Amino acid sequence: MLLMVKSVLASGVMLATLGMCSSVQIIAPYDASLEQALSERNEEFVELVAALESDLSDGVPAYAEYEPRYIALAARLETASTRARLTSLGAAEPVCALPEMMRARLEARLGASALRTIAAGSTQDEADEDTVRGCTARLMSNVQEQFSNFTSMHYCASVSRPEDSLAQQAWDRRCPDGRLMLNTLVLETASGQMKQTLEYAWAVELAKKPSGEES
Amino acid sequence: MSLDVEAIVQKMMSSASTAFGEKWSQVEDFAESEFKALATSMVEISRNVARHELGQGGYDLPTGKALFRMHRLTLEQAFVAVTAMVLVAVQSALDAILGVLAEAFSELVDLIL
Known part of the structure; x- marks a missing residue:
């Protein structure tokens, strides 16, 4: 397994930084399976939100009815996140400070107005674990936290504070x-952040695809 | 002072260089667009809480606070993602910036901050 990971990393894309530092960055390699997984998770989340919105016309749907879908999507997001971490393992990708070339491709894909700006050109030499995690892995970690918050919005709207004191503590924490x-307004706001981050993670992964292979 | 997006963004930018200290140069490039998104969220939440109190839709204060916390979390994560700053440093800087906002915009104090 370790040899396989090293082999993958050795073929990682090297891109000259076009920014101030003019140094070379080694970014995590493009992972077609990860890109597909992120696209699918995005579609699943959109479908989930649409179903919830539809059910809202009859009042707040019971959290218990949606919990299995939430658990299933959380598990698939964890799988994608783990893959992103493994893919970027050891690649000295300086957080999300991507080279200018990748930023341009991202903007072309998402549109400048929809794109969260990425600092380009700067490099970080720090070799701590957090720094060497790739951009996609970092964004996926964010997506997971946002999904947890999203499900909590539903939980806190659907489940009353229990009478039992121990159960109350758990409820209060969540x-x-x-x-x-x-309502639809809350749903739109609560889901918007995660949709944006998930789409962004997908676009970052796609931007790593070698030139000429983009569909 | 009126509660509008541009005024909030200007206040955030003016206090951010102090709050982020030597890390400001890493953040400055994208901070304005991020602050604008947060400020827009603040104004929207405030308006929706006000609408709810008037019985004109929107949502209640606890929901507004929860939505604001989600947006703040997204902002923190964005700063961490594009810089080498650790989360606690970003949180500390945002606490300072939001503290300045709370002094300048008393309407926000009573609502979401």
Whole structure:
């Protein structure tokens, strides 16, 4: 397994940084399976939100009805996140400070207005574990946290604070603001952040695809 | 002072260089667009909480606070993702910036901050 990982890393794409530092960055290699997985997770989340929105016309749907879907999607997001971490393992990708060339491709894909700006050109030499995690891996970690918050919005709108004191503590930890509302406006806002980050993670992975192979 | 996006962004930018210190140069390039997104979110949340209190839709204060916390988390993650800053340093800088906002915009204090 280790040999396989090293082999993958050895074929990692080397890109000259066009920014201030003029140094060379080794970014995590393009992973077609990961790109496909991110695209599929994005579609699944959009479908999930659409189903929830549809059900909202009859009031807040029971959290328990959606919990199996939430658990399943959380597991698939974890799989994609793990793959992104493994793919970028050891590649000295300086967080998300991607080279200018990749940023241009990202902007072409997503549109400048929809794109969260990426700092280009700067490099970090720090070799701590956090720094060497690739950009896609970092974004996937963010997506997972955002999904957890999204499901909590539904939980706190659907499940009343229990009577039992131990159960109350668990509820209070998950619902620090107390009982919440869930309507289409809240749903749109709560899902928007995750959709953006997930689409962004996909676009970052796609931007690593070698030139000439992009469909 | 009125609660508008541009005014909030300007206040955030003016306090951010101090709050981020020597890391500001790593953040400055993209901070303005991120601050604008957060400021837009703040104004939207404030308006929706106000609408709810008037019985005109929107959502209640606890929901507004939860949505704001989600947006702040996204902003923190974005800063961490594009810099080598650790999360606690980003959180500390944002606490300082939001503290300045709370002094300048009393409407926000009573609502989401």
